Amino acid sequence: MYGYKGRILYVNLTSKKVEVTNVSDDFYGEYLGGSGVAAKIFLDHYKKGLTYDSEYNPIIIMTGPMAGTPTPSVSRFIISSLSPLTGIWGESNCGGFFASYLKFASFDGIVITGKSENPVYLFASKGKAEIRDASKLWGLDTYKTEEFLKKENGKDVEVISIGPAGENLVPYASVVNRRGHLAGRTGMGVVFGSKKLKAVVVQGNEPVQIAKPSKYKEYLKEIFEVYKENPTMAALKDSGSNSSYDLSLQTGDLPLRNWSKGVWPEGDFLGSVKYKDKILVGIETCYSCPVACKRVVEIKDGPYKIEKGPGPEYETVGEFGGMLQIADIEFIAYVNDIANRMGFDTITAGSTIAFLGDLHENGVIDKSFLHGVDLKFGDKDAVLQTVKSIADRTGIGELVSLGSERIANLIGEKAKDYITTVKGLEAPMHDPRGNFALALGYGLSVRGACHVSSLVFPVSSGFMYFPEIPELTDFGDPCSEKLKPELAVKAEDFGMFFNHSAIWCIFGGAALNATQVVTLFNLVTGFDYSLEDILKRGEKIWYLKRGVDNLFGIESKDDRLPKKLKTPLSEGFTQDLAPNDEKMLSKYYKLRDIDSITGKPSKEKLVSIGLSDLLQLLYEG
Numbered sequence: 001m002y003g004y005k006g007r008i009l010y011v012n013l014t015s016k017k018v019e020v021t022n023v024s025d026d027f028y029g030e031y032l033g034g035s036g037v038a039a040k041i042f043l044d045h046y047k048k049g050l051t052y053d054s055e056y057n058p059i060i061i062m063t064g065p066m067a068g069t070p071t072p073s074v075s076r077f078i079i080s081s082l083s084p085l086t087g088i089w090g091e092s093n094c095g096g097f098f099a100s101y102l103k104f105a106s107f108d109g110i111v112i113t114g115k116s117e118n119p120v121y122l123f124a125s126k127g128k129a130e131i132r133d134a135s136k137l138w139g140l141d142t143y144k145t146e147e148f149l150k151k152e153n154g155k156d157v158e159v160i161s162i163g164p165a166g167e168n169l170v171p172y173a174s175v176v177n178r179r180g181h182l183a184g185r186t187g188m189g190v191v192f193g194s195k196k197l198k199a200v201v202v203q204g205n206e207p208v209q210i211a212k213p214s215k216y217k218e219y220l221k222e223i224f225e226v227y228k229e230n231p232t233m234a235a236l237k238d239s240g241s242n243s244s245y246d247l248s249l250q251t252g253d254l255p256l257r258n259w260s261k262g263v264w265p266e267g268d269f270l271g272s273v274k275y276k277d278k279i280l281v282g283i284e285t286c287y288s289c290p291v292a293c294k295r296v297v298e299i300k301d302g303p304y305k306i307e308k309g310p311g312p313e314y315e316t317v318g319e320f321g322g323m324l325q326i327a328d329i330e331f332i333a334y335v336n337d338i339a340n341r342m343g344f345d346t347i348t349a350g351s352t353i354a355f356l357g358d359l360h361e362n363g364v365i366d367k368s369f370l371h372g373v374d375l376k377f378g379d380k381d382a383v384l385q386t387v388k389s390i391a392d393r394t395g396i397g398e399l400v401s402l403g404s405e406r407i408a409n410l411i412g413e414k415a416k417d418y419i420t421t422v423k424g425l426e427a428p429m430h431d432p433r434g435n436f437a438l439a440l441g442y443g444l445s446v447r448g449a450c451h452v453s454s455l456v457f458p459v460s461s462g463f464m465y466f467p468e469i470p471e472l473t474d475f476g477d478p479c480s481e482k483l484k485p486e487l488a489v490k491a492e493d494f495g496m497f498f499n500h501s502a503i504w505c506i507f508g509g510a511a512l513n514a515t516q517v518v519t520l521f522n523l524v525t526g527f528d529y530s531l532e533d534i535l536k537r538g539e540k541i542w543y544l545k546r547g548v549d550n551l552f553g554i555e556s557k558d559d560r561l562p563k564k565l566k567t568p569l570s571e572g573f574t575q576d577l578a579p580n581d582e583k584m585l586s587k588y589y590k591l592r593d594i595d596s597i598t599g600k601p602s603k604e605k606l607v608s609i610g611l612s613d614l615l616q617l618l619y620e621g
C-alpha cells in the first residue's frame with residue numbers, strides 16, 4: 001500500500017487484548033485518513049448513552065497518508081473521542097514527530113477502548129505492541145514522563161503523554177509530544193486519564209512507500225522552492241505563530257478583556273520584537289518541515305524563571321495577554337511552561353479565567369465564589385495562583401478546571417451574557433466582528449468554536465489562497481453576510497481533506513494551493529483524484545461528523561454565536577460592527593440540506609452521499 005501502512009492497531013485496556021486490523025485501499029480511498037477515518041471508526045463504535053469515561057468510548061489516534069514522507073508540513077496526527085468538555089465529537093490535531101514515527105512503527109493509527117485498573121502505557125514497535133506498567137510515571141509531568149520513557153526505551157522513540165491535569169480529569173487536559181507539540185483542545189487527555197493510560201510510545205524505521213517515487217521526487221523539488229519564496233513562511237520562520245500578533249491587535253482580530261474592548265495600547269509589548277528581545281533563544285521544527293515555526297525560549301532569572309523549552313504560541317499570548325490584559329511576555333512564557341508540563345489547553349484555561357474576571361468585575365460573582373482569590377484583569381499574582389491550581393483542582397482550580405460552560409450553568413442566566421463558547425468550547429483568539437465569515441466558522445465547527453475546524457478562517461482572513469475553488473476566492477466584503485454561506489460549505493469540504501484527513505499543517509500548508517496538495521496526495525497514495533473527487537469525499541466526512549454531533553444532541557440552535565461575540569464594540573478598528581449569524585445560517589442550511597430546527601441533514605442527502613448507516617442512527621434510533 002502507498003502512503004498508508006494499511007494497518008490499524010486495536011487495543012482493549014480491560015481485556016489487555018492487542019490486535020492488528022488490515023485496512024483496504026477502498027476504505028482509505030473513501031475516508032482519506034486522519035479524522036475522516038476516525039469519524040467512521042467512531043460511528044462504528046457508537047452506542048446510545050455513551051459517556052466520555054465509558055469503556056466503550058474509543059480513543060482514536062490517526063495519521064494521514066502523507067506523514068512519514070519528506071513532504072513538508074504533514075507530520076501530524078489527530079486524536080478523536082467523545083469529548084469530556086463538550087459532550088460531542090472531540091478532535092485535536094498535533095504536529096511534532098509522533099505521527100511519522102507511528103507510521104515507521106508500521107501503523108496508520110491506534111484505537112484504544114476498555115479501561116485499565118492501574119496506570120499503563122502502550123509500546124508499539126515494528127508492527128507489534130504491548131501494554132506496560134506505568135505506575136512509576138503516574139503523577140509525573142509531561143516533560144519528566146517523556147524523559148523517563150526515552151531512558152527506558154531508547155532515544156529513538158517518540159512519546160505522547162498526559163500530565164497531572166489528564167490524570168485528575170480536568171475536562172480540557174491535553175496530550176503532549178516533545179514538550180511543545182500539543183493535542184490541546186476538547187480534552188483528549190482526560191479520556192487517556194479515565195482509562196489510566198499515561199502515554200503511548202512508538203518506535204520503528206520502516207519507510208512509507210510512495211506510489212510514484214520519481215515523479216514525486218521531481219515535484220517535491222518544485223514544492224521546496226515554493227516554500228523558499230513564500231513570504232508568510234518567512235514570517236513564520238522569523239517570528240513563529242506570534243508573527244500575526246501585531247496585525248491582529250491593530251485590526252481588532254485579537255479579543256481584549258473577555259471580548260469587551262477594542263483598544264489596548266499596552267498590548268504592543270507582546271509582539272515579535274519583545275518576544276525576540278526578552279525570551280527567544282532558538283527555533284525548532286516538526287519532522288520534515290522547512291518552516292521551523294516553533295519557538296524555543298528561556299528566562300534565566302527573575303520571578304518567571306524557566307529552563308530552555310517551548311515558547312508560547314499566538315493563541316496563548318492572546319489568552320493570557322489580550323484577554324487577561326497582562327502585557328508581560330515573560331509572565332506568559334511562564335504560564336505556558338506550566339500548561340505544557342501539567343498538560344492542559346491554554347485557550348480554554350485563559351478564556352475561563354477571563355470569563356470569571358469579567359463576572360467578578362461586573363458584580364455577578366464575588367470573591368467567595370472565587371475561593372477567596374481577588375481575580376481581576378491585569379492581576380498577574382491572582383492569575384498565576386489560579387493557573388497553578390488547575391491541574392490538581394484545588395481551591396479556585398476546582399472551579400476553573402470546570403471550563404466556562406459548566407461554571408455558567410452553576411451561576412444561571414446572569415452568566416450567559418459573559419460566556420464565549422459555542423457547543424461548549426471556548427472561542428480562540430480571532431474576532432468575527434471584523435470578519436463575518438468567522439461567525440459561520442465558529443458556529444458550525446463540529447468540535448465547538450474553532451478557527452481551524454474548517455478553512456473558513458484561514459481563507460477569509462487571507463492567510464490561505466485556493467484560486468481553483470471559486471467560492472474560496474470570491475466571497476465579498478469581510479464585513480458583509482453576502483457569499484459567506486457558500487464560502488463556509490466549500491471551506492468545510494476542502495478542509496476535511498486538507499488539514500483533517502491528509503493532515504497538512506494549517507501554518508506550513510498555507511504555502512500551497514489546491515492543485516499542489518492534491519497532486520502531492522495523488523503521487524504519494526497512487527489515487528488519481530481530481531479536486532472534485534476530493535471535495536466530494538470531504539463533503540461526506542463533514543456530514544459524518546455533523547451527524548455524530550446530532551447523535552449527541554446538537555440542534556441548529558447550537559450553531560449560534562454567544563451574545564458576547566456579536567455585540568458591537570464602541571471603539572477600535574471594528575467599532576459598531578457585528579455579524580448577523582441568523583441571516584447567514586438560514587442560507588447555509590438550505591445549501592447543506594439541513595433542517596433549520598433539528599439541525600439534522602435530510603434523509604435524501606445522507607442517502608445521496610452514502611451515509612445510510614448514519615441515517616439509520618439519526619432517524620430510526
Ligand code: SF4
Pocket residue numbers: 073074075095096236284285286289290291292293294505506507508509
Ligand atoms: S509550519 Fe510549524 S507547526 Fe507546522 S509543521 Fe512546520 S514547524 Fe510544525
